[in-house]
Amino acid sequence: MKYLIVGGVAGGATTAARLRRVDEKAEIIMFEKGPHISYANCGLPYYIGGVIKEREKLLVQTPESFGSRFNIDIRVFSMVTSINPDKKEVTVQSMKNGETYTETYDKLVLSPGASPVKPPIPGIDLPNIFTLRNVEDTDKIKSFVDDTTPRTAVVVGAGFIGLEMAENLHHRGVKVSVVEAAPQVMNMMDSEVAAPLHHHFKEKGVGLFLKDAVKEFKKVGDVIEVVLSSGKIIQADFIILSIGVKPDTTLAREAGLKIGETGGVWVDEYLQTSVKDVYAVGDSIEFPHPISGKPTIAFLAGPANRQGRILADNMVYGHNRKYKGSIGTAIAKVFDMTAGITGMTHRGLKAEGIKHDCTIVHAGSHAGYYPGAMQMMLKISFDPKSGRLYGGQVIGYKGVDKRLDLLATVIKNNGTIYDLQEIEHAYAPPFSSAKDPVNQAGYNAENIIKGLFKPLSPFKFDKRIKKDVFVLDVRTPEEFSIDAIEDAVNIELDKIRENLDQIPKDKKIMIYCGVGLRGYVAARILKQHGFDEVYNLSGGLKVYKQAMSEQSNILFHTHIEQKNDEKPSMPKIDVKSMAVDACGLQCPGPILKLKESIDAIEYGERLEVKATDPGFFNDVASWCKVTGHRLVSRENNAGEITAVIEKFRKDENNSTLPKSDADHKTMVVFSDDMDRALASFVIANGAASMGKKVTMFFTFWGLNVIKDVNRPKVKKDMMGNMFDKMMPGHAGKLKLSNMNMGGMGRRMMKLRMKDKNVDALETMIQQAKESGINMIACQMSMDIMGVQKEELIEGVNIGGVANYLEEAEQSNLNLFI
Structure with a gap:
């Protein structure tokens, strides 16, 4: 029997x-058309980043060693250019001398893999723009980084490879920005699961430009300018394209093989193509998804290797082994965090019309009382009747892979949430908890199926109709004072029973706590006291705040080398009284321990607190603002957050009190007159250009100034639609306060501004965003006037009077326009 195999990586090598x-x-x-076979494709970014030191470790087998061990005729630099199924022969071209020849076969295996997507963007073929797919690509990038010591880089695309490249370049000391056209990184994940990664970018000082596609690449001097669709321009020394890959089906198409719905080569359950004795494996094939039944492509090494083994047995022993498909289990290290996915997400299930429920669990990587425990978040999707597990997503610092593997095993075997409950894991305090996070996810799902509580996604919570809803915060008053949802009423969990009369029975009750556990307990209390419409916010305030906040991290790194460009280290601080270990504690544990400890030291002394709750990084800053103590420093090192706080006396006017920020300017923008809007942004941009901190609070008619010109169509009530029709649609439609003359005055003003080289209002608004001006839209005004968050320009924060007053308190200039 004579076998020909096209492609010598992963699936092809395993089959051979x-x-x-x-x-x-x-x-x-x-x-193999290249010089290498059986190389570690997934390790390429880590070699570029210097984590893998020796290039040879990437080459699992050389053509010589593989050929010798398995007695296989390996022909590198040989590209199969055509297939003749009738004659059962292929045409091969030498990549060295261009000569061609034919080779016959009894059975043919196609394993050509996938090729990088390279869209026709102007300038995409400029020097120093790289793709990463094989060892040759890796050598080019590694040589460039080693030889030229670049300062800045842009990675286009935020999938697994893109994020791994961003991490490894950052590890090498390169200032990195990531550009992604989608509204999140790892677009295969649900939005609230990806949100912690976006915040991690901010902690690492890595630029993240979401919902922004590359429009053009320009060579300007020694750098490349990346022009985005938003108009932003990022300068970089080099570019990595990680826009995606597509199955390499050229050979199959030209041979007349059936191509499937997704663009991959169609194969049956035995991995045979539409032509007898021609088989295919790896990234180039499509196969029905085990859950949805719809054709999918899995660009993963694991499935390719499994396919190779199954296929070899089928070709030798007959078609006896069926390939069952891939559920897409994948994982990536993103700086200090790890993110993984298996099965189908909420978004994917919704798109396929598959009825399901979801739940989110926050838990520690091991027992909280044992040192080093790190928080992780799990989200599972499941059938609301049978409990069949459809999908799982995990993100955290430690133990993510272990939980993901458990979820994947249950999904692959058509298991249920009840199987999660029964998983018997290895438990000791350094490794897990008596009730593992996957067990807890199963328990939560059962509670939902039994109707013990109704889960509420952060996105549905955000779209609540406030007049119909009573929002109940069941955290402690101390937590509530630090950070809360604007329309929430605070009744802490332990006092719910004695305050039932304060909770209306004629409204939906939407409960939240820090991470969801206390909210569930409160929901059970209320349900058993006659409250019917009770919902618990999945993942609590932690997930909601992360999902609803600004996801991008707009940074413009300079490409000019600076003398001291190392990452600033934590200052050497003499912690006079004590260091507090709050590691392993979940919210609100770290804050409560901080409050308790700060009371035990004297004014002017400092306290060092270590915590592993990811939310503590922001919580400690908010706590210091509210209490008046000074946050000296904070750092997130591999998931362990260290903060140093200096105790201040709030009630005395002495030198230790925090001073008002003399560089802070605030203004209320009440009007939507074009001239008044222009005045607002002229003043704001002028102040920002002088290094001042600026906050603009848009209320009532002022909201029209910050509407997006490309705002989506959103569902509104009757009054909202009436307001919408009567108000300007965006800044370009604003009228003059005087001499508008049916719009003629506005046009005259725009022409006059252009003639005098004065930036248009839309340009000024963009400049304000790029200058970091804090633009806040008044939530109350939005509710009254029927304006929704989706209609506003990107970068606007949603807040209330309290948010504005907090800024105004620190301002020495406050304007009302």
Whole structure:
């Protein structure tokens, strides 16, 4: 029997090795158009980043060693250019001298893999713009980084490879920005699961430009300018394209093989194509998803290797082994965090019309009382009747892979949330908890199925109709004072029963706490006291705040080398009284321990607190603002957050009191007159250009100034639609306060501004965003006038009077326009 294999990486190499192990007498020829076979594709970013030191470690087998061990005729630099199924022969071209020849086969295996997507963007072929797919690409990038010591880089695309490249370049000391056209990184994940990664970018000082596509690449001097669709321009020394990959089906198409719905090569359950004795494996094939039944492509090494083994057995022993498909289990290290996915997400299930429920769990990587525990978030999707597990997503610092593997095993075996409950894991305090996070996810899901509480996603919570809803915060008053949702009423969990008369029974009750656990307990209390419409916010305030906040991290790194460009280290601080270890504690544990400890030291002394709750990084800053103590420093090192706080006396006017920020300017923008809007942004941009901190609070008619010109169509009530029709749609439609003359005055003003080289209002608004001006839209005004968050320009924060007053308190200039 003579086997020809096209492609020598992953699926092709595995098929060849298995063929030899089960058929010693077969003739096996493997063609590879490049110089390498069986290399560690997934390790390429880590070699560029210097984590993997030796290039040879990427080459699992050389053509010589592989050929010798398995007695296989390996022909590198050999590209198969055509297939003749009738004659059962292929045409091969030498990549060295261009000569061609034919080779016959009994059975043919196609494993060409995938090729990088390279859209026709102007300038995409400029020097120093790289793609990463194979060892040759890696060598080019590594040589460039080693030889030129670049200062800045832009990674286009925020999938697994893009994020791994961003991490490794950051590890090398390169200032990195990531550009992604989608509204989140890892677009295969649900939005609230990806949100912690966006915040991690901010902690690491890595730029993140979401919902912004590349429009053009320009060579300007020694750098490349990346022009985005928003008009932003990022300068970089080099570019990594990680926009995605597509199955390499050129050979199959030209041979007349059936191409599936997704653009991959169609194969049956035995991995045979539409042509007899021609098979295919790896990134180029499509196969029905085990859950949805719809054709999908899995660009993953694991499935390709499994396919190779199954296929070899089928070709030798007959079609007996069926390939069951891939549920897409994948994981990535993103700086200090790890994110993984398996099965189908809420977004994917919704798109396929599959009825499901979801739940979110926050838990520690191991027992909280044992040192080093780190928080993780799990989200699972499941059938609301049978409990069949559809998908799982995990994000955290430690133990993510272990939980993801458990979820994947249950999903792959058509298991249920009840199987999660029954998982018997290895438990000791350094490794897990008696009730593992996957067990807890199963328990939560059962509670939902039994109707013990109704889960509420952060996005549905954000779209609540406030007049119909009573928002109940069941955290402690101390937590509530630090950070809360504007329309919430605070009744802490332990006092719910004695305050039932304060909770209306004629409204939906939407409960939240820090991470969801106390909210569930409160929901159970209320349900058993006659409250019917009771909902618990999934993941609590932590997930809601992360999901609703600004996801991008707009940074413009300079490409000019600076003398001292190292990452600033934590200052050497003499902590006079004590260090507090709050590691392993979940919210509100770290804050409560901080409050308790600060009371035990004297004014002017400092306290160092260590915590592993991811929310503590922002919580400690908010706590210091509210209490008046000074946050000296904070740092997130591999998930362990260290903060130093100096105790201040709030009630005395002495030198230790925090001073008002003399560089802070605030203004209320009440009007939507074009001239008044222009005045607002002229003053704001002028102040920002002088290094001042600026906050603009848009209320009532002022909201029209910050509407997006490309705002989506959103569902509104009757009054909202009436307001919408009567108000300007965006800044370009604003009228003059005087001499508008049916719009003629506005046009005259725009022409006059252009003639005098004065920036248009829309340009001024963009400049304000790029200058970091804090633009706040008044939530109350939005509710009254029927304006929704989706209608506003990107970068605007939603807040209330309290948010504005907090800024105004620190301002020495406050304007009303």
